[in-house]
Amino acid sequence: MRTMRIPRRIGGVVVGTIGVLLALLVLGGVPKAGPPAGLAPAAAESPPVVAVAAAAPAPARSPSKNDQPTVQIGACDGGAPVEVSKDLKGKALADSLMDQWKRSHPEANWVTEEKEKHALKPPADNSGLLKGAQGKSHTYGNYTERDILLWARETEKFVAEGSRIFHSADLLGSEVAVSCDMCHPHAANTHPETYPKYQVQLGRVALLRDMINWCIENPVRGEKLAADSPTMRALEAYILSQRKGVPMEYGKH
Numbered sequence: 001m002r003t004m005r006i007p008r009r010i011g012g013v014v015v016g017t018i019g020v021l022l023a024l025l026v027l028g029g030v031p032k033a034g035p036p037a038g039l040a041p042a043a044a045e046s047p048p049v050v051a052v053a054a055a056a057p058a059p060a061r062s063p064s065k066n067d068q069p070t071v072q073i074g075a076c077d078g079g080a081p082v083e084v085s086k087d088l089k090g091k092a093l094a095d096s097l098m099d100q101w102k103r104s105h106p107e108a109n110w111v112t113e114e115k116e117k118h119a120l121k122p123p124a125d126n127s128g129l130l131k132g133a134q135g136k137s138h139t140y141g142n143y144t145e146r147d148i149l150l151w152a153r154e155t156e157k158f159v160a161e162g163s164r165i166f167h168s169a170d171l172l173g174s175e176v177a178v179s180c181d182m183c184h185p186h187a188a189n190t191h192p193e194t195y196p197k198y199q200v201q202l203g204r205v206a207l208l209r210d211m212i213n214w215c216i217e218n219p220v221r222g223e224k225l226a227a228d229s230p231t232m233r234a235l236e237a238y239i240l241s242q243r244k245g246v247p248m249e250y251g252k253h
């Protein structure tokens, strides 16, 4: 019954039992040598798979940081709680939490990369909300450092997604490989602060999203977006974020 077990351990590789037996017998003695002539490639690859499975013990995870007292803290994303040193407070604690979160979410690095690559402007600093009396007569009650961090991170991610789309002809669905930044580097001349305003191209009062769609359909040659589509929302967010500090002046030409 040995012949039946081998293919199952290899896991999904469909090979004739005779071929596998031959390969194991021949290659078992000469692990690094090239396969003898006449062996099917699938069978020739099988032995290393078996060998790796057999020779891979659970990875050693010995170093523990239990040399100082720790506290468990809920993660910003509602995931499993993390352990941090009891001595950490304020900014140092936030940095430590963020650091742990980043290590368990390596894919999240794209936000940082997008921020650096395109010099994205940061959202407003809300840490002032933590000072002074909170709670009483405050619309939303008490804020924590964790709230502030979460708001900033989520907002940055939203904006970074818009930046990614703004700079990508593919994500914009352009038929002519044109992206927004080719004419509006860093969202220049998009003037979101002037909306609503009368747009001659459209012959009516337009919102920012109408002009985004105008440019998608005309210079970019892509498909018009629904007003509430995630792509449109992200583009709006990015364009607005890049005009941080510019006073609103609707109707201005």
Ligand code: HEC
Binding pocket: 166, 172, 178, 179, 180, 181, 182, 183, 184, 189, 190, 191, 192, 194, 208, 211, 212, 215, 216, 219, 220, 235
């Ligand atoms: C080939 C160059 C080109 C590309 C590519 C382009 N635009 Fe434009 N965009 C223009 C021109 C030209 C105008 C018109 C300016 C005007 O009417 O004042 C404009 C106007 C705008 C406006 C209104 C600006 C204002 O002053 O009110 C917005 C918003 C805008 N574009 C966003 C985008 C977005 C988002 C993209 C990518 C989807 C994009 N544009 C791609 C050339 C381009």
